[in-house]
Amino acid sequence: MTGIDRAHITINAGASLGTLTRPWTTFGYDELNWTYTPRGKAALKAFGEFAERPYHVRAHNLLTTGRAFSWPHWGSGNVYHEDAIGNPVYxxxxxxxxxxxxxxxxxRPLVELGFTPAAMVPPDADLPFTRSASQYQPYEAALWSMPPHDYAKWGELIFQVVRHCVERYGQSEVEAWYWELWNEPDIFYWRGTPEQFDALYDVTVAAAVRALPTIKVGGPSVTGGPNAVKFMEGFLAHCAGEGDRGTNAVT
Incomplete structure (x- = not known):
C-alpha cells in the first residue's frame, strides 16, 4: 500500500479485558526552576487535584550548574561545587x-540524575561543533553533556543526593520515588561514548544503592529511531553482562 496506510479496528464494548494500565501518570519538562514559582506550583496543584494517584514528575538539569534561573530549555539545580583545593561543597x-x-x-519525584556539574567537566573539553552566537556560555551550550572527568566524585555526588533526600523526606517516602540516570543519551544530551555511559551507570547505581539499598533506580530514557534502539540494546546487554559491553565498572 502506498500513501496513507489504513487499519480496520473492531471494538467489542461489552467485553472486559481487565484494568487499563495508565502510563500517563508521569510527566516532565525542561525548566526545573519554574517548579517552585507561583505559576509552577499552581500547575502542579491542578495536576494533583485530578490525579487518582500521585503522578511522578521529572525535570532536567537537577545537577547542572547555574544561577537557579530557568529560561526555555534550560535550568539548574546548582547542587555541586568545589572549594579551592577540590573538596566538594553541596x-x-x-x-x-x-x-x-x-x-x-x-x-512524587522521578529524579533525573543529570547533568555534569561545571566543576566535573573535563579540563580539556571543547565544543567540536559549530555554535551560533547566543546568551549561552560554553558550559551552558554543551559542556554539561560531557562525561564527568572523575567518576568517583560523581558517585559521591549521587550518594550525597540520595542520602540528603532520605534525611529530609524519610526512607519510606523516598522508596516510592523513581530515579533515572541522564536523559536521552543516544543524542546530544550525552557527548561521551556508549561505553562511558555504561560505566557512569554502574557508578551511579552503586552509589545510590549504598545510600538506600531499596532505591528504585534505572534508566536511561532514549528517543525513537534506529540509533536509540542500538543504544538501548547495547546498554541492556551491558546490564545483562553480555558481549563486549558486559563488564561492570564497579564490580
Whole structure:
C-alpha cells in the first residue's frame, strides 16, 4: 500500500479485558526552576487535584550548574561545587524547593540524575561543533553533556543526593520515588561514548544503592529511531553482562 496506510479496528464494548494500565501518570519538562514559582506550583496543584494517584514528575538539569534561573530549555539545580583545593561543597537550596513543591502538590519525584556539574567537566573539553552566537556560555551550550572527568566524585555526588533526600523526606517516602540516570543519551544530551555511559551507570547505581539499598533506580530514557534502539540494546546487554559491553565498572 502506498500513501496513507489504513487499519480496520473492531471494538467489542461489552467485553472486559481487565484494568487499563495508565502510563500517563508521569510527566516532565525542561525548566526545573519554574517548579517552585507561583505559576509552577499552581500547575502542579491542578495536576494533583485530578490525579487518582500521585503522578511522578521529572525535570532536567537537577545537577547542572547555574544561577537557579530557568529560561526555555534550560535550568539548574546548582547542587555541586568545589572549594579551592577540590573538596566538594553541596548546596541543597534548589533541590529542596523542587522536591518540596512536588510533594506539596501530591506528586512524587522521578529524579533525573543529570547533568555534569561545571566543576566535573573535563579540563580539556571543547565544543567540536559549530555554535551560533547566543546568551549561552560554553558550559551552558554543551559542556554539561560531557562525561564527568572523575567518576568517583560523581558517585559521591549521587550518594550525597540520595542520602540528603532520605534525611529530609524519610526512607519510606523516598522508596516510592523513581530515579533515572541522564536523559536521552543516544543524542546530544550525552557527548561521551556508549561505553562511558555504561560505566557512569554502574557508578551511579552503586552509589545510590549504598545510600538506600531499596532505591528504585534505572534508566536511561532514549528517543525513537534506529540509533536509540542500538543504544538501548547495547546498554541492556551491558546490564545483562553480555558481549563486549558486559563488564561492570564497579564490580
Amino acid at each position: 548546596d541543597w537550596t534548589t533541590l529542596d524547593q523542587v522536591f518540596d513543591a512536588y510533594l506539596e502538590a501530591g506528586m
